[in-house]
Structure formats: structure tokens, C-alpha cells
Amino acid sequence: MAKGRPNSKRYKYPLPIHPIDDLPQLYPHNPISWIYWTYCYVKKVNALERKIKVELTGKKYVHILVKDNNDMLYLWENGFFGTGQFSRSEPTWLNRATNRLLPNDEDKKNQVALEKVTQIRRSQRAEFKKEREKMEAQLLELRKQGCTAEEEQEFIEKERETLRELRSKELLLSSIDNELKFRYEDNELFDDMGNIIQLESLELLPVEAIFLTFALPVLEIETDHLFRRLAGDPKNVNYKDIYGLIKKYVAYHHYRSHGWCVRSGIKFGCDYILYQRGPPFHHAEFCVMVLDSEEKHDYTWFSSIARVVGGVKKTFVLCYIERLISEQDILKLWRNGQYHKVFSSFKTSEIIYKRWISGKNRD
């Protein structure tokens, strides 16, 4: 699709609303250039020519889906919004399926080779497993016979050596793994013309959809309608119904508006991860958990998340949300559809949570 385009071109714009950056050159001594410039300035707008279609499915748990291939690509390339349902981030399933089921000749040759590699690897792994189990059984036997410590140590050394050798042989082969056979189920992937059907949609987080509706007019859906679907009929909601959503959105907007690419942190058991520019450019360095400023959790709750976050060498950020006006006032604003006033009535603060090792901080 977008092969061969350098990232700086492909991801030129950080937001799906583009700036007006193609105004003509202005020559101070040439009045005609002024007029032309002014004409262009007046005529051009930031708003999208055509908003992006979304489908909302589900009842209590709403899913917000973008199904058009170009729209998916647009949202991905202009700010990295949404996640492909069968991909880890950018929707790439169609490409993968096409390569698998409709390969060109070059690919076909590789496929056969790959298939063999896969087979060999499988059997190697099975062999490794078998060998390891065998040696463990031998050790147990040895122990039962009452061997000396030296004998045992010797055996363990030998075992390690054997297993290491087996492993190193395995590593000689490529680690690309793929399932290549055409399967019965694959029939349902073809349309009448023999093309592969796009099964994958781009799914937007509720907060992403809010950002692309309420903050930037990108999605073809009314803000009121979106909030109604996500939080219920404004007339009947109470504070508890809307607060969860508000809390997450306030944090999302906060980080987005300061330039971060904010994506779901579910993989690491937290709310968000923050990228600078976006996934193709930098690793995410921050994991964010959004909390109410009065929220209480057990220490183990924190330490469990912190261990996962620390394990992938990221910084664990606690983002606290504090309400500045009364709950009744928030509800009133919400019912009047004054969402920006709702969101600006919450304040954010951050605390970095980090394990501290006493023995490593002595000098």
C-alpha cells in the first residue's frame, strides 16, 4: 500500500486535520501575489472535505469501527488513531492474508522453503524437549541411586552442554514462522471475483472517537449522539455514569494536546502508553494509569503494574484527575451539551512511581 514512502512523508501530519500549508509564495513588492495569497487564504479551510464514516456496534460495550480501507489508512497515517482488529496496531491483516493466499511466483518459491523450515523447526523443538526430559529423568535416577555431589554436578554440566548444543543448532535456521497451507475456512475470504474480502476493521477507542468528533471534526457522527451511545441518555444519566468516561478522556486529551501519540496500554495492564510522534519513530517510554485524586488501591495493585511496566523499561506515570466544580454543575453542563466546559472542569497532575533499591542508592 504505502511501500517505499519514507516515514517523514507518510506521517507528515500529526493530526487528521491538516494545517493550511500550501499558500502561494508572498512577494512583498508584488501586489498581485498579495491578492492571490488573500484569495487562497480565504478560500482554503482546515476542515476535511469528507468526514470519515464510522459504525457503532454493541450495546453496553460500544465498538467504534472504521471499515473503509482508505479511511483506516488515513486515520493511521495522520496521528496513529485506532487499532486493526487482527493486528497489533496498524491494520495489516489484508496484506498478510493476500501474501498467504495469493502469493506471486517469487513468494511461492519462498513459501515452499519456509514450509520446510517450519517443519524442521518443529521437529527440532520436539527433540529438544524430549532430550531435556530424558536427562532430567536420568538425573532423578542418579539421585535415587545416591550419587555424590561431584557426580551430580558433573552430570548437570554435561546436561547443560548437550542442551546448549541442541539449541545452537536450532538457531542456525531462520525464525520466520508461517502457516501456509490453503485451508477449508479460507474459502469464506474470497468474493465472487476471487479477491480477498477485507475482514478487518480499524477500531477506535471511545476516547479516540471523542477526540475525533468533539475536539477535531473528523468522524461523520454528531458529538451528542456519540456521548449518548457511550454514556447513555443525557437526561437520565447520573454522575457515576459519565465520570468514568470523562476521567479517561480528560487524560487522553491532556496528553494528545501536548503532542503525545496516545495509544491503549492494555498490553501492559495500564490505560495508555505515550509515544513521541508515533510508533514508527520512537519506542513508547511512558505507561499511564488514570486515577481519581481520591482513588484508593492496595499496594499490590500498584506494584503488580509497576513490575510489568518496569520489565519493559518504561516509566510508570500515575495521572490523577481532580474535579474543580460540584458534581451537580458537571451534570448540568453535560445535559446542556457543553462538553468543553465539562472537560475543562477537571485538572490533571502526575506522579512518577518507581521502585527504589536501597543498596543501589548509597552514593
Added chain:
Amino acid sequence: MVTIYITKFDNGTYSDPCVFNVADLITLREKFNIYGNLSGTLPINTQQNNFLYLPLKISLDQSIYLVKLHSVNLKIFNQSNDNTINLLSNSTLNDNPNANGNDDNIGFIVTNDTNPNNENNSSDDILINEWLQYHQDKTRFTFPLYKKLLSEHISVLPGSRFGCRYVGYPGDPLKYHSQYLIHTPIDYHKDKLDLLSLISTARLGTVVKKSQVISGCISNNGSDNEVEVKLFTLEWCGFG
């Protein structure tokens, strides 16, 4: 018999249970698979934290278990009784049981772990029952969990640094790796699983190669003695 020491503070709260005798430590370790944590300075090597000395701290669930089994002395010091005054008035320098006049230690002044007079006598049942009563709510779920783990031949150490209540071992931690990270039980019927923390829990388990154990408690007839515990193990599938 093992002696567990507890202080009852003036505000009605209790101290954590402590054990002050090496022989008791051995009994707990070998007879009850209770290892506890040494928390005091090791006199022969006072400048490190890897190897420590008495007192041994054991968990509340473990001490309740031992007390209910009647296999320990529970010695509760009542702070308001101010035993310090008694100590002074009842004993003079000469018959001070802590004063060390051993022949083989001539010229060496020993500070003992315990006063022999305090050992081998348990506090009376009223005090002990008060103590059990005091902790009943707090241990409503964790105590049945502990008993359940014992019945599965799992012994435990505290687990906060792995983000759980207990780390579970198949045998003495001196020799065996831990296998389980065991979480505080939830209400089997009422409590909803927090899927987000379930995810980080399972991921952590993968990384440290231990099984994550979650559990639900069912109180039958509202009676605390009849809390049933159901265990489940959580594991990341390795895909998705």
C-alpha cells in the same frame, strides 16, 4: 512449644507477631512449613541485609493457624499494664535472668534474645480470644485461603513485591523456587474480575515464570468457619 510474642498497644491495636527463639524458628520451619522473615540484625555480621537474625516475623494468618491448632504459646504483652515497672521491682540485679555469668564466656557480656521467664507460658484464653476476635474481619478471606494452600501442600512467604499477597513454594524456600503468586481472595459470587489488572497479573506471571493464582471465597450460612475457597490459575496464552 513455640512462643509467639505480641504487644497489645494502649489504643487497642496489636503488634505483628514475632518469634524470638532459634529453636522455635526450626520447629516452625520443619514441623509447620512456616518460614517467616528474619528482621533483626545478625550479630556476627551487622552491615548487610541479606542474612538477618531474630525476631522472625510471621503473617497473621499463620499465627492464627498456629494458635487455633493449640501448638504454640501466645504471649500477649499488655502495654497499659506497663510491665517495665514490674520488671524492676520484682527483680534485683542479683537474680536478673538476663544477666550473663557463664564461665565459658568470661569477659564477654551477652545480650539475650529473650528472658527465660517469659517463655513457656501462654497468655490466658481471654486475652487470646480478644486477639482472635480483633483480627476476624481482616482475615475473613485470607485465613481460609491460607488453610486451603496448606491442604494443597503449598507453603508461603509474603508477596507484595510480586504484586500479590503470598508467594507459594512447593517446599522450603532455601532449596526450592517459588511456583505461585497468590492473590488476595475476592467474593466468589459478588466481586467482578478486574480484567485490566488480570492482564498485568498474567503478564507478570509470564515474565517471572510463576503461576498466578486467583481465588474466590464463598461464605456458607454466613458462618466464618465455613468459608469455602476456590482456586484458579491464570496464564498468558503466548499469543494475542
Added chain:
Amino acid sequence: MEIEVENETLKLVRNNLVHNLLWKEVEICDETISFEGEVLQLIVGRPVHDGEDIHETKVGKEYVLPVEMSQYQDGYLTLECIDQVFSKLCPSEVERIILAIANDDGTVVFYYIYKGLHKPRKNN
């Protein structure tokens, strides 16, 4: 513009297993149980084994329970639910199910839940 599809999540997880993870013999089971307004229904299938990463069950088949997760709403799953899935939706010899958590960010994540204790893998 708006479509209400019954069991959208079930379909999503099924497609994920069949066309993304390339599982075999994937079928949606008929039996359901309801819990607090949510319908629980299993998908059964045979995973593609990638060496050691997945350790096989005796049955060879995996029972997958799709559940929904939202960023801003509480869940509905209790441990009683899980037990009922074991007792009412699975053959009796099944010792584990796979929890397929469909998050509202579009991702599905998969976790085994075993009845009772299950030791970690010995080597790795």
C-alpha cells in the same frame, strides 16, 4: 449507518482465531448461559502449535470464552461465572478455558484460566 449485530464480539473472536491466528476446526458452540444480561458462549477450536509456546491439553482442543472489556466501565465476570462456564459449557474433562478479552481498543488478548492450581512450566 448504525448496525446492531447480535454477538458481534463472538464473531470478532471467531474470525480472529480462524483468519488471524489460523486455528483449525473452529466452531461456535450452541449452548449459552446468561449472566447479568450478558450471554456467555464458547468457541471451540484447535490451535496451531508453535513448539513450546503452547502446551497441549489432553483434549487437543481449546475452549474459548469471549468477554468484553471497556476502558471506562466495570466488568461483569465473577469467579462464579467462570465456574459455571466450566460446569455447564465444557466437557467434564476440560481443565482450562481460554479467556478472550475483547477490549474496546480493538485488540483481543488471550489468557488461560485453569480450575484449581496449575504449576508453571518447569523449564523455559
Added chain:
Amino acid sequence: MPGQFEKSNNKDDNDDDVDLKNSTNAVDSDLDEDEVHQDWSQVAKLTKKALKAKLPKRGEKEYEPDGTEIQDAMLVNARKAMYDTLFNSIRGSMLKNQVKAFYIPDRHVAIIPHPKGNFLQTIGRVDKTGICYLNFLEFLYLAERGTVTPFLCNDLNDITNGNEYQLSIQEIYSFFKSQNEMDNFQVYAHLKRLGFIVFPSNSFESGKTTFYPPTSIFKKYFAPSLFKSFYLRIGLIFSKYFNSIANDIFYSTSNFHYMKYLNSISIYKSLNKLIPYHKVPKSKLELLDQKFTIDQLTTTNREFELSFDVWKPQVNFKKKCPNLPDFQIVVYNKNDGSQHFPTYHDCQSIFNQLDYKFGFVQGKDDFDWDSHSYTDEKLRAEYLSSLKSKAKQSNASINTKVEGKKKKRKINSFPPHVQQKMRLKNGYRSFLLAVIDDGIISFTRMTESDFGSENVWYNPTNSKTKRPTRKK
């Protein structure tokens, strides 16, 4: 350094997952801290007088019992090493070196009538008559080490009358006033064993060093510059008002049809007016501002108090008038139902109590804390030179020399975007939370950060000069 934050352009986007799979090693090293293989036969090596029982080291930890006699024997040996070490750990001192310490129940302190020993450099408080006072934690710590022999007495008369009662360690434990004090002791002893210098926070009435100037100095030197910030504050109220108007316009449906945004940055600037954020103090002046306005405003209802001031190990520590501590610690027992992990507001109240070497105000290489802290209502540098009359030579410059052995690269020598990342990650004010779990201590550092004050959007014009290597 900047390179480590970037990655190649063609890389897969699912690297985070790869991270997780490959992270085993990283966590393993962490794990070692938590699950140290306690081989008690190694204590002997650590100890000067080697123990009799020298055991052959046999195997590491194993997966589970396999029922063999060999494995049983290994377990027996491992246990024996532990038991032997514990049995052979006799606590006490030689008669000729004996230091007696007397616990006085009424005052919950101990006194040493004839203080001697190295420990006095960082422990206790000697009064004019030469008597050393130990707080309860110091007393128990020294008794546990065998450094002092613990006795009980009612008052000083008992000591002179010889009416003394030698205490056991367990008896001293029964003198704790609360579980919290017991937890504090564990943290205290843990840090002391590592060589840290530890005093309970607020244990210095006189001779206390503080970062915050006394009111007189504050009014004379700092209030004028804060007066400027008073105007700033009024400006803030106005900008709040303007923000709200700007938001009304930006979030109206017609925004992008009538307003023109010529670059992405201007869109960002409009977007980030929506969510107010907590501005944390980042400089000396901002800290003072915070301190003197907070003190006027809030009534202190503190659920969490600082427990300890901690100094890194150092030789020229001045016990009587120590410099600012390196860390401050709050202790929390996770199994005590009456306590909870601090909420955000609890953390705020702790941050506002802090008074230590706020590392982030150190800009220059030659930053001298003595010129930025106050002892006894005086600038500390002045206070110290007034002490010099007593022929005390060891002044701060020696201290800094010791500390400055390994030179850390100063933050402002890094390129701006790396500095920004460091500001976000290292944050500003911080405290240590010591968490107690049935005798196990773990520490967490809680640090204020401020993402609202930093913008990380990509600025194409900037990057051309900064990153010439990137392809256009």
C-alpha cells in the same frame, strides 16, 4: 544518548510486544533482589571469624521436591548452615568495651552515662553534662548489634544506686508504642545496616537545617520577586478567562471553517487550552512561593507524616547540625487495615512537608547547598563559619569533595529534547515510601512530574537543524 530513544524507520510497529518477551532478563536481575537464593553457608565467607560448619555448596534452588534422599540431604545441609549461623550468633561485647545504655520508660528514651564508640558520630545526642540520649530506635538498634548492653531503670537515681535490670531483646520489643513505631524501626535498621545516616524527621529542634529561609530573610530577599509572581497570578486569572473564550470558539462546530490554522502547532496550542493541569514547583523561587502560600492557606490535617531524614553514607557528618538530607521517607504497613496507600491528596500533603536537597534546583556545577539552606535562622554557610571559632576545620567543601568523586554529567549539557525527557522522567519533588509486608521492606519513589508544562509535538523547522541525519 538521544539515539537510544529512537528506532529505525522500517521496524515493525509491534516492538513493544517484543520488548515484553525479551524482558525476561531485565526482570530477572530485578528478581534477584526479591528472591535471593539464601545460601547460609555463604555467611561464613562474609564473617571474619569463620564458622566451624563449612558446607560444600551443592546445587542451586530446584523446581520441586523429587523424593530422593540426595535432595533431602541437600535441604538438610542448607538448613543446617542457616541454623548454625543463627545459633552461633552471640550478641554482646567484651567486658572491657562494654557500653551500658539505660532505657527510661517514662520518657521512652535511653541514656548512656559514659558514651564511647564510633557509633556516636551518627547516633544519639550528647548533652552538656556528657550524657548521651538515644531515641528508642537507636537504643534497640545498638542493642541488637551488641554495641550497647541494654538495661532498664526508672530514673537516673537507679543507675547510681546500681538498681539496674539487664534487658533481653524481646523485652525491648515489648516497649514499642505502636505497630507503626515497630515498622519504623525495621526501616531504620535496614538503612543503618547499609551505612545510611538516619534520623527521625522533626527530631531536630535546634540546629535544624532547612531549605526554606526564615520569614525575615524571606521577606527581605525573596518576597519582592514573588511580588512579581503576584502579578503573574492575576494574569493567570485573566488567561483562564481568555482560555475559556478561546475554548468556546475552538469547540464550536464552525471552527475549522472560519478559523485558519497555518501549521499543526497552532492547532495543538488551541487544543491544549482545554485541560487545566497542576503546575509543580520546578525552581527555588517556585518552591518558596509554594511553601509560603501553602502555609498560609492550608490547615494541616496530615494522615501521612515523614518518618525519616536520610543521608547517604559520608564521613564528615555533623550530628549536631546536619546539612539537608538526601532523601525523606514515609513508612506504610500494607497489611495494617487502618492504613492505605497514599492517595493523590496524601501525596500532595507529603510533598508539601518535604525539606531535603531538592536535586532539581541544582543548575550549575558549583552549586553549594550551604548557600541555599538555613540553619538556626541563618544562611548555613554563615552559620558554619560562626562555628569555625571552635576550631572546627571540617567544613562543607570537604563534604562536597567526597560527594563529587564521580562526576555526574550535568543535565544542561544534554540536547534540549533529551533534557525534556529527563525532566519528565526524573520529575521534581520526591519522597520514598517504605512498604512493610510481614517483615519484608520494599521502597517506592514517588515523584511529582509535570507533563502539562512540556510540549513534545514534532516541530519540522526545529528538527532540520537538530537531526540532520534523518532523511527528508
